Amino acid sequence: MTDSSEAVPGGVEAHLATHGKVSYVAIPARDPITSGVFYEAVFSWTLSAPDEARVAWTLGPRDNERVPFIDVAGGLAGAFVATRGASEDGVLLHIYVEDIDSVLREIEGRGCEVLEPVHDEGGIRVAQFRDPAGNAIGIWEASAS
Numbered sequence: 001m002t003d004s005s006e007a008v009p010g011g012v013e014a015h016l017a018t019h020g021k022v023s024y025v026a027i028p029a030r031d032p033i034t035s036g037v038f039y040e041a042v043f044s045w046t047l048s049a050p051d052e053a054r055v056a057w058t059l060g061p062r063d064n065e066r067v068p069f070i071d072v073a074g075g076l077a078g079a080f081v082a083t084r085g086a087s088e089d090g091v092l093l094h095i096y097v098e099d100i101d102s103v104l105r106e107i108e109g110r111g112c113e114v115l116e117p118v119h120d121e122g123g124i125r126v127a128q129f130r131d132p133a134g135n136a137i138g139i140w141e142a143s144a145s
Helices: 032-043 052-059 100-109
Strands: 024-028 066-070 077-081 094-096 114-121 124-130 136-142
Touching: 032 066, 032 077, 032 100, 100 114, 100 124, 100 136
Parallel strands: 024 077, 094 136
Antiparallel strands: 066 077, 114 124, 124 136
16 A cells, blocks of 8 residues: 555655545536636635646646646645536536535625525535536535534
């Protein structure tokens, strides 16, 4: 077993390269920068700065085809990508939040639609919204009881 602080070939952190773990996701986005800023503001995800190979290109026309990110714990990496269409009925991601009601207020305040209001589901509280690119995304928190 590899220590989680070590890297595996390709420079990937070992905790991301665990058999069976969801560790990367490409999130469709009509405007990857707008989607990236939304997830950064609402969920504190970190947008990855462009690497040196991309710097010259991003200083020219705005690089808005792919905006990489990591989640707050670094347990999930991915990118907002303009080359994929929004997913209404495909895989539904759920993001854990500490205060689902305030997060939904933040989402609505940013002009996004709540698709499914907060409800109890098997010992957790769940809701769904449509992000700036039109993707259906779920959020959840542990129930108080």
